[in-house]
Amino acid sequence: MESIFGLVGDGFAVVAADTSAVHSILVHKSNEDKIMVLDSHKLVAASGEPGDRVQFTEYIQKNVALYQFRNGIPLTTAAAANFTRGELATALRKNPYMVNILMAGFDKEAGASLYYIDYIASLHKVEKGAFGYGSYFALSLMDRHYHSGMSVEEAIDLVDKCIIEIRSRLVVAPPNFVIKIVDKDGAREYAWRESLRDASVAAA
Known part of the structure; x- marks a missing residue:
């Protein structure tokens, strides 16, 4: 029942993911962070088989860091997305990774961007995207409410709408x-949305 989704606003990109680690009918933990900070200005949100998700995202993170160490300059978001797509395509013909990725980043020249990369190595630059069962509801809400040039407040409000819909449906x-969120100031955690805390705030 994984859900990851993201969108691009005016000078920033925001991504959200559920934090449940589930196997069959068991919930192993409810604070699993599925959004990795790739480097200072890139985020990777991933869904899929837990082992593949962790191993592949860490592999991408270390190779992006290695490139910067060797060359003295970081990869752009587009370059990192294409590298990720290439690694998935190579693995597809050997031992595939069952992992879907939303990569968000900010570059001085290109601004904020979001890339959709699925487990069969399809790559698309998008303004909004989602994976998992929650994508059915997140995508429909974003189709209805998303517009280019959204402010941070508008984007977070839309993200909250998606979370509420996923929880209720x-x-x-x-x-x-x-x-x-990632913008000119870097990639960082914006907030956690916890059902018990949200309920207590609503009750108050």
């Missing part, structure tokens, strides 16, 4: 979500 809905 899915039979087994993940209770907690993490939201991260």
